[in-house]
Amino acid sequence: MTKSVFFTFPPRKYIISDLEKRIIEAFEVFDHSGSKTVDVREVGTIIRSLGCCPSEAEIQEILVAVEDQETSGSVQLDRFLPVVSQIIQENRLQPASPEKLLKAFLTLDHEKKGYLTKEFLSKAVVEDGEPFTQEEVDEMMAIAIDAETGHIPYEYYINQLMVRPTDDDIYALAAKL
Template identity: 80%
Template sequence: MDDKGTLSDLDKRIIEAFVVFDHASSNTVDVREVGTIIRSLGCCPSEAEIQEILVAVEDEETSGSVRLDRFLLIVSHIIQERRLQPASPEKLLKAFLTLDRDGKGYLTKEFLSKIMMEEGEPFTHEELDEMMGAAIDGETGNIPYEYYINQLMVRSEL
């Protein structure tokens, strides 16, 4: 809130996202919902970053829950600092080019699925299905990554 007691647009967005998971209308959510809420705000945290946020926001009196006031304070600050931002198109392209050793301009579904599930911080099956649904060319069954990156950028501007 600013010094006049009004909410910023960012604070309103955070509150709206939080309220979706506040099933009891008690201004609290289960700690297991925090990652989903933060991602719904356009942030891209790793699981380690989610754990750091949980340490900061978990209610000390009611373990396993997060209160709106604390969540709003911490998450608003994180977003204002531009932490947890998605990768730039240039960085995404560089990553895809690194994986496309033959310079074909696409990756196969099987290859990318294997990488996404076994390397680094693995995707969940749901995350992988969602990504593949948007990335796969219906005609070839492959992932033309430059087209996919462009689609991601168009969606993020909506």
């Protein structure tokens, strides 16, 4: 009897999808020791680097699911990967659509001028909802403000914010599974 020369593929649980590869790559950037472990304080940054937009409350929920109970303050890749993979496959934490952003800006633009002032928007994002840090406000204003008028023409700003999905977008990869 002759032995088969064909490779036998491992069961599905060992095949890593493109989505999982992207999550692992993002995780490894913050795994400075190569131990497949990151500090819990890096989890939000890792998830955001994948193109997800979680609130701080959502980050805390994820931490409850992934934090290593034995070594508090750390997250193991083997716990992180399935949780984040599932979140993305369920299309959770996606960035807001242009329509949703426009609706939010229109709600703030009581006079329907098509723009907001720097002072008004700065105050709104610091005091309402999930507050921005001063660094986040400064970054936003650097992109949002029209240099000629000093105002924030929000339709233009929304277009600046929009990232056009590509084939390697994390949610596009999840849709292929």
